[in-house]
Amino acid sequence: MTTPAIAANRLRKSYGDKAVLDGVDLTVAEGTVFSLLGPNGAGKTTTVKILSTLISPGPDSGEIRVAGHDLATDPQAVRAAIGVTGQFSAVDGLITGEENMLLMADLHHLPRREGRRVAADLLERFDLVAAAKKPASTYSGGMKRRLDIAMTLVGDPRIIFLDEPTTGLDPRSRHNMWQIIRGLVADGVTVFLTTQYLEEADQLADRIAVLNDGGIAAEGTAEELKRLIPGGHVRLRFTDPAAYRGAAAALGAAVRDEEALALNVPSDGGQRDLHSILDRLHAASVEADELTVHTPDLDDVFFALTGGGVPQQPQQSEQPTEAVR
Numbered sequence: 001m002t003t004p005a006i007a008a009n010r011l012r013k014s015y016g017d018k019a020v021l022d023g024v025d026l027t028v029a030e031g032t033v034f035s036l037l038g039p040n041g042a043g044k045t046t047t048v049k050i051l052s053t054l055i056s057p058g059p060d061s062g063e064i065r066v067a068g069h070d071l072a073t074d075p076q077a078v079r080a081a082i083g084v085t086g087q088f089s090a091v092d093g094l095i096t097g098e099e100n101m102l103l104m105a106d107l108h109h110l111p112r113r114e115g116r117r118v119a120a121d122l123l124e125r126f127d128l129v130a131a132a133k134k135p136a137s138t139y140s141g142g143m144k145r146r147l148d149i150a151m152t153l154v155g156d157p158r159i160i161f162l163d164e165p166t167t168g169l170d171p172r173s174r175h176n177m178w179q180i181i182r183g184l185v186a187d188g189v190t191v192f193l194t195t196q197y198l199e200e201a202d203q204l205a206d207r208i209a210v211l212n213d214g215g216i217a218a219e220g221t222a223e224e225l226k227r228l229i230p231g232g233h234v235r236l237r238f239t240d241p242a243a244y245r246g247a248a249a250a251l252g253a254a255v256r257d258e259e260a261l262a263l264n265v266p267s268d269g270g271q272r273d274l275h276s277i278l279d280r281l282h283a284a285s286v287e288a289d290e291l292t293v294h295t296p297d298l299d300d301v302f303f304a305l306t307g308g309g310v311p312q313q314p315q316q317s318e319q320p321t322e323a324v325r
């Protein structure tokens with residue numbers, strides 16, 4: 001098994017007598033996007049700051065390793081392996097985009113020629129060549145974010161922390177940013193993403209953790225999280241009215257849509273449930289023309305997990321990766 005990009009055990013942090021993080025375990029596989037969600041003030045930025053060595057973890061935290069290095073004993077090695085772009089950009093508005101890039105190259109002690117090459121490559125890759133000689137203060141929000149990420153990449157980090165990278169961007173700029181993030185991951189970079197946009201996590205993240213009340217309320221793929229919430233169903237559509245009636249009789253609990261000749265069968269979309277539905281159809285010798293699985297969206301998951309009523313984990317034991325803690 002390869003070493004995880006991030007392995008944090010019992011992450012704790014308190015401000016005064018308020019425990020913001022109260023024993024959070026996080027494991028992020030290399031080359032994946034991991035998204036941390038949570039309501040305002042849940043501790044997402046605090047987590048990013050600890051993992052990126054900007055603030056120290058609480059003294060009673062367990063071992064925290066980033067890029068294989070122990071955060072407590074080798075923070076320099078961690079810093080060398082990571083890049084961070086926060087909610088407050090590192091871009092200096094008074095100088096040009098190119099000068100910002102060259103400043104970064106200097107900070108990373110790149111030889112002058114190498115620094116120029118890296119800066120030019122990244123400006124090209126992030127579609128900033130035309131604006132490179134203009135002061136960064138004249139850039140749009142999307143351009144500033146692109147420059148910010150380009151600056152982070154000067155040091156060739158293997159792990160990037162993106163703290164709300166698309167907040168305030170219009171939909172097109174947000175989609176551009178998603179493409180950039182996908183490109184980074186395709187190059188093998190690990191991305192630790194915090195976001196307020198659940199669709200963003202849904203689109204990008206391999207795994208999602210929901211932070212609430214100092215702990216991880218649930219963790220899994222977007223699909224696994226959606227299956228934790230009631231409201232999912234399997235929709236069966238028929239063209240033959242007799243088949244529709246036969247199925248309706250066989251599947252007692254289904255909600256009928258007479259007009260569309262469709263049945264909505266409450267289901268978590270898990271394998272066992274689907275088997276049972278198909279077995280009952282088979283036993284009644286009816287065949288659906290179309291079967292679709294509908295799961296709640298991440299908004300439903302977020303509200304359920306952070307609003308008090310944490311749903312029970314579904315009965316299916318064949319989904320061991322799914323966890324409500």
Ligand SMILES: Nc1ncnc2c1ncn2[C@@H]1O[C@H](COP(=O)(O)OP(=O)(O)OP(=O)(O)O)[C@@H](O)[C@H]1O
Binds near residue numbers: 039042
């Ligand atoms: N330096 C500090 N001193 C005291 N309290 C702090 C400090 N930094 C953060 N906090 C508190 O810790 C809690 C977590 O803050 P944090 O910024 O990590 O939350 P967040 O999940 O990133 O929120 P948001 O979505 O609003 O950015 C908040 O209640 C915040 O007020």
